[in-house]
Amino acid sequence: HLLALLVSAFALFPLLYAVSAALNPTGTLTGSNQLFQQVGLDSFERLLTSTQFPFMTWFKNSMIIGLTTAVLSVFLGALAAYAFSRMRFVGRRMGLLSLVLVQMFPQLLAVVAIFILLTQIGEIFPAIGLNTHAGLISVYLGAALGVNTYLMYGFFNTVPVEIDEAAKLDGAGHARIFFTIILRLVTPILAVVGLLSFISVFNDFVIASVVLIDNDQQTLAVGLYRMVSNPNYADWSAFAAGAVLSAISVLVIFMFLQRYIVGGLTAGAVK
Numbered sequence: 001h002l003l004a005l006l007v008s009a010f011a012l013f014p015l016l017y018a019v020s021a022a023l024n025p026t027g028t029l030t031g032s033n034q035l036f037q038q039v040g041l042d043s044f045e046r047l048l049t050s051t052q053f054p055f056m057t058w059f060k061n062s063m064i065i066g067l068t069t070a071v072l073s074v075f076l077g078a079l080a081a082y083a084f085s086r087m088r089f090v091g092r093r094m095g096l097l098s099l100v101l102v103q104m105f106p107q108l109l110a111v112v113a114i115f116i117l118l119t120q121i122g123e124i125f126p127a128i129g130l131n132t133h134a135g136l137i138s139v140y141l142g143a144a145l146g147v148n149t150y151l152m153y154g155f156f157n158t159v160p161v162e163i164d165e166a167a168k169l170d171g172a173g174h175a176r177i178f179f180t181i182i183l184r185l186v187t188p189i190l191a192v193v194g195l196l197s198f199i200s201v202f203n204d205f206v207i208a209s210v211v212l213i214d215n216d217q218q219t220l221a222v223g224l225y226r227m228v229s230n231p232n233y234a235d236w237s238a239f240a241a242g243a244v245l246s247a248i249s250v251l252v253i254f255m256f257l258q259r260y261i262v263g264g265l266t267a268g269a270v271k
Contacts (some may be wrong), residue, residue, distance in 0.1 A: 202219075
């Protein structure tokens, strides 16, 4: 218990530092080492009422992009994982190896290619080109589909094949088995993959800063960086307030999915 308390204190200290800076009404980090010496909600008011830095627009964009990417990546990854786990076809082994090899290369290496590709696509299909949420979501899906598929593939293999065979004897096809049986048994990994995908997209800065250009199209991570990028006007208290509010949204989603992560394993095939 003593070790757990020490580790918890070590993990909570940066959070306390951020909350203290968010409650500092002066807008600077001067004296921020003295936690909660000055307390006020001025930074939150400046953050929510600023016209130069539309926090709520950035927050809405991040939620839309994060939730859409999480749902689509879970659905598409589950389809691919089911195919790799239950079906036997030419190129199956090579496909699995390719999913692993692709993950060895960081997405940062493809930033220039992504920018050029979206620019050219935007000339033909403006809705999914550069400076669009749909284009950014497409980039995120392409990056996350490989690792998510491989994660879910291992979990799908733990579901007994006899369940599929029993359903086939009753006349069920692959689609019915997948949507009515398998998805209910693999709920824990779906929740984990969805949560990790949302957090990764919600906190992403590099790809979002390259794809999204207009101020009203940018995500929360990019927008908050813009607040402190100018050394002549760096409102660190408002920046910390935005970080605290964004962390609360991620925490709410985690608490919502926690019961699926913990309780999904106990449901079993009987349910």
